[in-house]
Amino acid sequence: LAAARAAFAARGYDRTTIRSIASDAGVDPALVHHYFGTKADVFAAAVQYPVSPGDILARLTAAGQDGMGAELTGFLVQLAEDPASRGSVLALVRSAVVEDEAAGMLREFISRVLLTAIAPTLPFPEHESRLRLELAVSHLIGVLLVRHVVRLEPLASAPAAEVVARVAPVIQQYFGPRPPSSVAT
Amino acid sequence: LAAARAAFAARGYDRTTIRSIASDAGVDPALVHHYFGTKADVFAAAVQYPVSPGDILARLTAAGQDGMGAELTGFLVQLAEDPASRGSVLALVRSAVVEDEAAGMLREFISRVLLTAIAPTLPFPEHESRLRLELAVSHLIGVLLVRHVVRLEPLASAPAAEVVARVAPVIQQYFGPRPPSSVAT
Numbered sequence: 001l002a003a004a005r006a007a008f009a010a011r012g013y014d015r016t017t018i019r020s021i022a023s024d025a026g027v028d029p030a031l032v033h034h035y036f037g038t039k040a041d042v043f044a045a046a047v048q049y050p051v052s053p054g055d056i057l058a059r060l061t062a063a064g065q066d067g068m069g070a071e072l073t074g075f076l077v078q079l080a081e082d083p084a085s086r087g088s089v090l091a092l093v094r095s096a097v098v099e100d101e102a103a104g105m106l107r108e109f110i111s112r113v114l115l116t117a118i119a120p121t122l123p124f125p126e127h128e129s130r131l132r133l134e135l136a137v138s139h140l141i142g143v144l145l146v147r148h149v150v151r152l153e154p155l156a157s158a159p160a161a162e163v164v165a166r167v168a169p170v171i172q173q174y175f176g177p178r179p180p181s182s183v184a185t
Numbered sequence: 186l187a188a189a190r191a192a193f194a195a196r197g198y199d200r201t202t203i204r205s206i207a208s209d210a211g212v213d214p215a216l217v218h219h220y221f222g223t224k225a226d227v228f229a230a231a232v233q234y235p236v237s238p239g240d241i242l243a244r245l246t247a248a249g250q251d252g253m254g255a256e257l258t259g260f261l262v263q264l265a266e267d268p269a270s271r272g273s274v275l276a277l278v279r280s281a282v283v284e285d286e287a288a289g290m291l292r293e294f295i296s297r298v299l300l301t302a303i304a305p306t307l308p309f310p311e312h313e314s315r316l317r318l319e320l321a322v323s324h325l326i327g328v329l330l331v332r333h334v335v336r337l338e339p340l341a342s343a344p345a346a347e348v349v350a351r352v353a354p355v356i357q358q359y360f361g362p363r364p365p366s367s368v369a370t
Contacts, residue, residue: 096335097282103335110337127339134331134340135351142327146319150281150288152295154312155319166320166359173355 004046008091018042046091057117065122069136069172074164076140080148081160090148093141110137122175132174139171189231193276203227228280231273242302250307254321254357259349261325265333266345275333278326295322307360317359324356 003025007016018039022029036042056075063071079085096106114137119129143163146152155163188210192201203224207214221227241260248256264270281291299322304314328348331337340348 138327138331142323146323
Protein backbone atom coordinates (compact mmCIF):
# COMPACT_ATOMS: atom_id res chain seq x y z
CA LEU A 1 0.00 0.00 0.00
CA ALA A 2 2.92 2.37 0.67
CA ALA A 3 4.29 1.60 -2.80
CA ALA A 4 0.81 2.12 -4.30
CA ARG A 5 0.34 5.44 -2.52
CA ALA A 6 3.76 6.65 -3.68
CA ALA A 7 3.04 5.54 -7.26
CA PHE A 8 -0.46 7.07 -7.46
CA ALA A 9 0.82 10.31 -5.93
CA ALA A 10 3.83 10.56 -8.25
CA ARG A 11 2.32 9.36 -11.52
CA GLY A 12 -1.44 9.65 -11.11
CA TYR A 13 -4.01 6.91 -11.59
CA ASP A 14 -3.67 6.47 -15.34
CA ARG A 15 0.04 5.94 -15.53
CA THR A 16 0.23 3.64 -12.50
CA THR A 17 0.04 -0.10 -13.15
CA ILE A 18 -0.31 -3.00 -10.74
CA ARG A 19 2.88 -4.33 -12.33
CA SER A 20 4.83 -1.17 -11.40
CA ILE A 21 3.42 -1.15 -7.86
CA ALA A 22 4.36 -4.81 -7.39
CA SER A 23 7.82 -4.09 -8.76
CA ASP A 24 8.31 -1.14 -6.37
CA ALA A 25 7.18 -3.33 -3.48
CA GLY A 26 9.39 -6.22 -4.58
CA VAL A 27 6.53 -8.69 -4.92
CA ASP A 28 4.81 -10.59 -7.71
CA PRO A 29 1.92 -8.75 -9.46
CA ALA A 30 -0.22 -11.85 -8.92
CA LEU A 31 0.11 -11.31 -5.19
CA VAL A 32 -1.24 -7.75 -5.51
CA HIS A 33 -4.16 -9.05 -7.60
CA HIS A 34 -4.78 -11.77 -5.04
CA TYR A 35 -4.92 -9.47 -2.02
CA PHE A 36 -6.51 -6.36 -3.54
CA GLY A 37 -8.15 -7.21 -6.87
CA THR A 38 -8.24 -4.58 -9.63
CA LYS A 39 -6.23 -1.36 -9.92
CA ALA A 40 -9.32 0.51 -8.71
CA ASP A 41 -9.38 -1.70 -5.60
CA VAL A 42 -5.69 -1.02 -4.96
CA PHE A 43 -6.37 2.69 -5.37
CA ALA A 44 -9.29 2.61 -2.95
CA ALA A 45 -7.15 0.80 -0.38
CA ALA A 46 -4.15 3.07 -0.98
CA VAL A 47 -5.91 6.42 -0.71
CA GLN A 48 -7.72 5.47 2.45
CA TYR A 49 -7.93 8.76 4.21
CA PRO A 50 -4.68 9.06 6.10
CA VAL A 51 -6.56 9.76 9.31
CA SER A 52 -9.80 8.08 10.19
CA PRO A 53 -13.02 9.87 9.23
CA GLY A 54 -13.99 9.53 12.87
CA ASP A 55 -11.05 11.69 13.94
CA ILE A 56 -11.82 14.31 11.28
CA LEU A 57 -15.43 14.50 12.33
CA ALA A 58 -14.62 14.72 16.02
CA ARG A 59 -12.30 17.68 15.39
CA LEU A 60 -14.65 19.51 13.03
CA THR A 61 -17.86 19.02 14.94
CA ALA A 62 -16.06 20.20 18.10
CA ALA A 63 -14.81 23.31 16.26
CA GLY A 64 -18.26 24.80 15.82
CA GLN A 65 -19.12 27.88 13.79
CA ASP A 66 -16.41 30.14 15.22
CA GLY A 67 -13.56 27.67 14.95
CA MET A 68 -14.48 26.04 11.63
CA GLY A 69 -12.15 28.10 9.41
CA ALA A 70 -9.11 27.48 11.61
CA GLU A 71 -9.86 23.81 12.16
CA LEU A 72 -10.54 22.97 8.48
CA THR A 73 -7.47 24.91 7.34
CA GLY A 74 -5.12 23.59 10.01
CA PHE A 75 -6.29 20.06 9.40
CA LEU A 76 -5.83 20.00 5.61
CA VAL A 77 -2.64 22.07 5.45
CA GLN A 78 -1.02 19.87 8.11
CA LEU A 79 -2.18 16.71 6.37
CA ALA A 80 -0.39 17.78 3.19
CA GLU A 81 2.64 18.93 5.19
CA ASP A 82 3.27 15.63 6.94
CA PRO A 83 5.37 13.37 4.68
CA ALA A 84 3.46 10.36 6.04
CA SER A 85 0.10 11.62 4.73
CA ARG A 86 1.03 13.98 1.88
CA GLY A 87 1.19 11.18 -0.67
CA SER A 88 -2.34 9.93 -0.01
CA VAL A 89 -3.84 13.40 0.06
CA LEU A 90 -2.24 14.50 -3.20
CA ALA A 91 -2.96 11.14 -4.86
CA LEU A 92 -6.62 11.57 -3.99
CA VAL A 93 -6.82 15.13 -5.31
CA ARG A 94 -4.76 14.50 -8.44
CA SER A 95 -6.67 11.39 -9.38
CA ALA A 96 -9.99 13.09 -8.73
CA VAL A 97 -9.15 15.67 -11.34
CA VAL A 98 -8.69 13.17 -14.16
CA GLU A 99 -10.54 10.03 -13.16
CA ASP A 100 -14.30 9.99 -13.03
CA GLU A 101 -14.17 7.13 -10.58
CA ALA A 102 -11.76 8.93 -8.27
CA ALA A 103 -13.74 12.16 -8.61
CA GLY A 104 -16.75 10.12 -7.55
CA MET A 105 -14.86 8.75 -4.56
CA LEU A 106 -13.85 12.23 -3.45
CA ARG A 107 -17.38 13.53 -4.05
CA GLU A 108 -18.83 10.68 -2.00
CA PHE A 109 -16.37 11.22 0.83
CA ILE A 110 -16.85 14.98 1.03
CA SER A 111 -20.60 14.83 0.49
CA ARG A 112 -21.61 11.82 2.54
CA VAL A 113 -19.02 11.72 5.28
CA LEU A 114 -17.77 15.26 5.77
CA LEU A 115 -20.72 17.47 4.87
CA THR A 116 -23.44 15.25 6.27
CA ALA A 117 -21.79 15.27 9.69
CA ILE A 118 -20.49 18.86 9.76
CA ALA A 119 -23.37 20.77 8.17
CA PRO A 120 -25.71 20.29 11.16
CA THR A 121 -23.15 21.90 13.49
CA LEU A 122 -23.57 25.21 11.62
CA PRO A 123 -26.54 27.51 12.33
CA PHE A 124 -27.80 27.62 8.73
CA PRO A 125 -30.24 25.57 6.69
CA GLU A 126 -28.68 22.35 5.36
CA HIS A 127 -28.29 23.64 1.76
CA GLU A 128 -26.66 26.86 2.96
CA SER A 129 -24.29 25.04 5.31
CA ARG A 130 -23.23 22.65 2.58
CA LEU A 131 -22.57 25.44 0.08
CA ARG A 132 -20.43 27.33 2.60
CA LEU A 133 -18.47 24.22 3.53
CA GLU A 134 -17.89 23.39 -0.13
CA LEU A 135 -16.59 26.87 -0.85
CA ALA A 136 -14.23 26.61 2.13
CA VAL A 137 -13.02 23.15 1.11
CA SER A 138 -12.57 24.31 -2.49
CA HIS A 139 -10.15 26.99 -1.27
CA LEU A 140 -8.14 24.40 0.63
CA ILE A 141 -8.03 21.99 -2.31
CA GLY A 142 -6.79 24.88 -4.45
CA VAL A 143 -4.11 25.76 -1.89
CA LEU A 144 -2.86 22.16 -1.83
CA LEU A 145 -2.70 22.06 -5.64
CA VAL A 146 -0.96 25.40 -6.09
CA ARG A 147 1.44 24.73 -3.19
CA HIS A 148 2.34 21.08 -3.72
CA VAL A 149 1.55 20.28 -7.39
CA VAL A 150 1.88 23.47 -9.45
CA ARG A 151 4.43 24.65 -6.83
CA LEU A 152 3.99 28.33 -7.41
CA GLU A 153 6.43 30.50 -5.44
CA PRO A 154 6.33 32.03 -2.86
CA LEU A 155 3.34 29.92 -1.75
CA ALA A 156 5.16 26.62 -2.33
CA SER A 157 7.93 27.50 0.12
CA ALA A 158 5.90 29.44 2.70
CA PRO A 159 5.91 27.81 6.16
CA ALA A 160 2.76 25.80 6.87
CA ALA A 161 2.05 27.94 9.93
CA GLU A 162 2.06 31.09 7.79
CA VAL A 163 -0.28 29.52 5.24
CA VAL A 164 -2.70 28.54 8.01
CA ALA A 165 -2.48 31.99 9.61
CA ARG A 166 -3.34 33.68 6.30
CA VAL A 167 -5.96 31.27 4.96
CA ALA A 168 -7.91 30.38 8.12
CA PRO A 169 -9.36 33.86 8.82
CA VAL A 170 -10.30 34.23 5.14
CA ILE A 171 -12.09 30.89 5.09
CA GLN A 172 -13.77 31.79 8.37
CA GLN A 173 -15.70 34.45 6.39
CA TYR A 174 -17.79 31.60 4.99
CA PHE A 175 -18.95 30.73 8.50
CA GLY A 176 -19.73 34.23 9.73
CA PRO A 177 -23.26 35.06 10.85
CA ARG A 178 -24.25 36.90 7.67
CA PRO A 179 -24.01 35.46 4.15
CA PRO A 180 -20.76 36.69 2.55
CA SER A 181 -22.88 37.63 -0.49
CA SER A 182 -24.53 40.40 1.55
CA VAL A 183 -21.49 42.53 0.77
CA ALA A 184 -22.27 42.36 -2.92
CA THR A 185 -26.04 42.66 -2.87
CA LEU B 186 -7.66 23.03 -32.33
CA ALA B 187 -11.32 22.76 -31.34
CA ALA B 188 -11.05 18.97 -31.55
CA ALA B 189 -7.82 19.08 -29.52
CA ARG B 190 -9.36 21.30 -26.84
CA ALA B 191 -12.38 19.02 -26.56
CA ALA B 192 -10.16 15.92 -26.34
CA PHE B 193 -7.74 17.34 -23.76
CA ALA B 194 -10.64 18.62 -21.65
CA ALA B 195 -12.56 15.35 -21.78
CA ARG B 196 -9.71 12.83 -21.51
CA GLY B 197 -6.76 14.75 -20.11
CA TYR B 198 -3.29 15.00 -21.62
CA ASP B 199 -2.18 11.41 -21.11
CA ARG B 200 -5.10 9.69 -22.76
CA THR B 201 -5.30 12.06 -25.72
CA THR B 202 -3.39 11.10 -28.86
CA ILE B 203 -2.69 13.06 -32.03
CA ARG B 204 -4.35 10.18 -33.86
CA SER B 205 -7.59 10.62 -31.92
CA ILE B 206 -7.56 14.39 -32.37
CA ALA B 207 -7.02 13.99 -36.11
CA SER B 208 -9.81 11.44 -36.23
CA ASP B 209 -12.22 13.78 -34.38
CA ALA B 210 -11.30 16.58 -36.77
CA GLY B 211 -11.64 14.34 -39.82
CA VAL B 212 -8.07 14.91 -41.02
CA ASP B 213 -4.93 12.80 -41.41
CA PRO B 214 -2.65 12.63 -38.31
CA ALA B 215 0.28 13.61 -40.56
CA LEU B 216 -1.45 16.93 -41.18
CA VAL B 217 -1.64 17.60 -37.44
CA HIS B 218 2.06 16.74 -37.08
CA HIS B 219 2.88 18.97 -40.02
CA TYR B 220 1.08 22.04 -38.71
CA PHE B 221 1.64 21.69 -34.96
CA GLY B 222 4.47 19.23 -34.30
CA THR B 223 4.39 17.07 -31.14
CA LYS B 224 1.45 16.40 -28.82
CA ALA B 225 2.93 18.98 -26.43
CA ASP B 226 2.86 21.54 -29.25
CA VAL B 227 -0.76 20.70 -30.03
CA PHE B 228 -1.55 21.06 -26.34
CA ALA B 229 0.18 24.43 -26.11
CA ALA B 230 -1.75 25.66 -29.14
CA ALA B 231 -5.04 24.19 -27.93
CA VAL B 232 -4.99 25.54 -24.38
CA GLN B 233 -4.08 29.00 -25.51
CA TYR B 234 -5.75 31.09 -22.89
CA PRO B 235 -9.27 31.57 -24.20
CA VAL B 236 -8.92 35.31 -23.87
CA SER B 237 -5.73 37.14 -24.65
CA PRO B 238 -3.32 37.77 -21.75
CA GLY B 239 -3.51 41.42 -22.78
CA ASP B 240 -7.24 41.54 -22.01
CA ILE B 241 -6.77 39.80 -18.67
CA LEU B 242 -4.04 42.20 -17.67
CA ALA B 243 -6.00 45.27 -18.74
CA ARG B 244 -8.96 44.19 -16.60
CA LEU B 245 -6.91 43.25 -13.55
CA THR B 246 -4.55 46.19 -13.53
CA ALA B 247 -7.56 48.50 -13.91
CA ALA B 248 -9.29 46.79 -10.95
CA GLY B 249 -6.75 47.98 -8.40
CA GLN B 250 -6.59 46.91 -4.77
CA ASP B 251 -10.27 47.48 -3.96
CA GLY B 252 -11.66 45.74 -7.03
CA MET B 253 -9.20 42.85 -7.29
CA GLY B 254 -11.33 40.23 -5.51
CA ALA B 255 -14.40 40.92 -7.64
CA GLU B 256 -12.48 41.18 -10.89
CA LEU B 257 -10.41 38.01 -10.43
CA THR B 258 -13.47 36.04 -9.30
CA GLY B 259 -15.82 37.34 -11.98
CA PHE B 260 -13.23 36.74 -14.65
CA LEU B 261 -12.41 33.10 -13.80
CA VAL B 262 -15.93 32.01 -12.87
CA GLN B 263 -17.31 33.46 -16.10
CA LEU B 264 -14.52 31.90 -18.14
CA ALA B 265 -15.47 28.46 -16.83
CA GLU B 266 -19.18 29.24 -17.29
CA ASP B 267 -18.96 30.09 -20.99
CA PRO B 268 -19.18 26.88 -23.05
CA ALA B 269 -16.76 28.44 -25.57
CA SER B 270 -13.96 28.76 -23.02
CA ARG B 271 -14.78 26.16 -20.35
CA GLY B 272 -13.01 23.38 -22.25
CA SER B 273 -9.69 25.21 -22.46
CA VAL B 274 -9.78 26.35 -18.85
CA LEU B 275 -10.57 22.92 -17.45
CA ALA B 276 -8.08 21.24 -19.81
CA LEU B 277 -5.37 23.55 -18.51
CA VAL B 278 -6.20 22.93 -14.86
CA ARG B 279 -6.73 19.16 -15.23
CA SER B 280 -3.54 18.65 -17.18
CA ALA B 281 -1.56 20.80 -14.76
CA VAL B 282 -2.50 18.46 -11.95
CA VAL B 283 -1.04 15.36 -13.59
CA GLU B 284 1.50 16.55 -16.15
CA ASP B 285 4.74 18.13 -15.04
CA GLU B 286 4.98 19.91 -18.36
CA ALA B 287 1.46 21.30 -18.12
CA ALA B 288 2.01 22.22 -14.46
CA GLY B 289 5.08 24.07 -15.66
CA MET B 290 3.05 25.87 -18.33
CA LEU B 291 0.45 26.96 -15.79
CA ARG B 292 3.16 27.98 -13.34
CA GLU B 293 4.90 30.01 -16.05
CA PHE B 294 1.67 31.68 -17.11
CA ILE B 295 0.54 32.59 -13.61
CA SER B 296 4.01 33.56 -12.42
CA ARG B 297 5.43 35.39 -15.43
CA VAL B 298 2.34 36.83 -17.08
CA LEU B 299 -0.28 37.29 -14.38
CA LEU B 300 1.69 37.95 -11.20
CA THR B 301 4.47 39.98 -12.77
CA ALA B 302 1.96 42.42 -14.22
CA ILE B 303 -0.59 42.50 -11.39
CA ALA B 304 1.63 42.46 -8.30
CA PRO B 305 2.92 46.03 -8.86
CA THR B 306 -0.66 47.37 -8.84
CA LEU B 307 -1.01 46.32 -5.18
CA PRO B 308 0.41 48.47 -2.35
CA PHE B 309 2.58 45.71 -0.86
CA PRO B 310 6.15 44.52 -1.37
CA GLU B 311 6.49 42.24 -4.41
CA HIS B 312 6.77 39.02 -2.37
CA GLU B 313 3.72 39.92 -0.28
CA SER B 314 1.65 40.86 -3.34
CA ARG B 315 2.53 37.61 -5.09
CA LEU B 316 1.65 35.50 -2.06
CA ARG B 317 -1.74 37.21 -1.72
CA LEU B 318 -2.51 36.82 -5.42
CA GLU B 319 -1.51 33.15 -5.33
CA LEU B 320 -3.80 32.48 -2.37
CA ALA B 321 -6.66 34.23 -4.19
CA VAL B 322 -6.02 32.33 -7.42
CA SER B 323 -5.75 29.05 -5.49
CA HIS B 324 -9.27 29.59 -4.16
CA LEU B 325 -10.59 30.14 -7.67
CA ILE B 326 -8.81 27.08 -9.09
CA GLY B 327 -10.35 25.08 -6.25
CA VAL B 328 -13.82 26.46 -7.00
CA LEU B 329 -13.50 25.49 -10.68
CA LEU B 330 -12.40 21.97 -9.75
CA VAL B 331 -15.08 21.36 -7.13
CA ARG B 332 -17.79 22.95 -9.30
CA HIS B 333 -16.95 21.58 -12.76
CA VAL B 334 -14.82 18.45 -12.20
CA VAL B 335 -15.71 16.91 -8.84
CA ARG B 336 -19.19 18.44 -9.29
CA LEU B 337 -20.09 18.63 -5.65
CA GLU B 338 -23.67 19.77 -5.00
CA PRO B 339 -25.00 22.35 -4.30
CA LEU B 340 -21.93 24.23 -5.59
CA ALA B 341 -22.01 22.52 -9.00
CA SER B 342 -25.53 23.79 -9.75
CA ALA B 343 -25.35 27.19 -8.09
CA PRO B 344 -25.80 30.10 -10.53
CA ALA B 345 -22.52 31.70 -11.57
CA ALA B 346 -23.70 35.07 -10.26
CA GLU B 347 -24.28 33.58 -6.81
CA VAL B 348 -20.85 31.96 -6.79
CA VAL B 349 -19.23 35.29 -7.69
CA ALA B 350 -21.29 37.14 -5.07
CA ARG B 351 -20.16 34.73 -2.35
CA VAL B 352 -16.54 34.20 -3.33
CA ALA B 353 -15.49 37.71 -4.43
CA PRO B 354 -15.82 39.41 -1.00
CA VAL B 355 -14.01 36.50 0.66
CA ILE B 356 -11.12 36.68 -1.80
CA GLN B 357 -11.06 40.45 -1.37
CA GLN B 358 -9.82 39.79 2.19
CA TYR B 359 -6.45 38.95 0.65
CA PHE B 360 -6.21 42.47 -0.76
CA GLY B 361 -7.33 44.38 2.31
CA PRO B 362 -5.00 46.92 3.90
CA ARG B 363 -3.94 44.69 6.79
CA PRO B 364 -2.39 41.23 6.36
CA PRO B 365 -5.13 38.61 6.83
CA SER B 366 -2.73 36.87 9.20
CA SER B 367 -3.02 39.77 11.65
CA VAL B 368 -6.25 38.18 12.87
CA ALA B 369 -4.29 35.15 14.01
CA THR B 370 -1.18 36.79 15.42
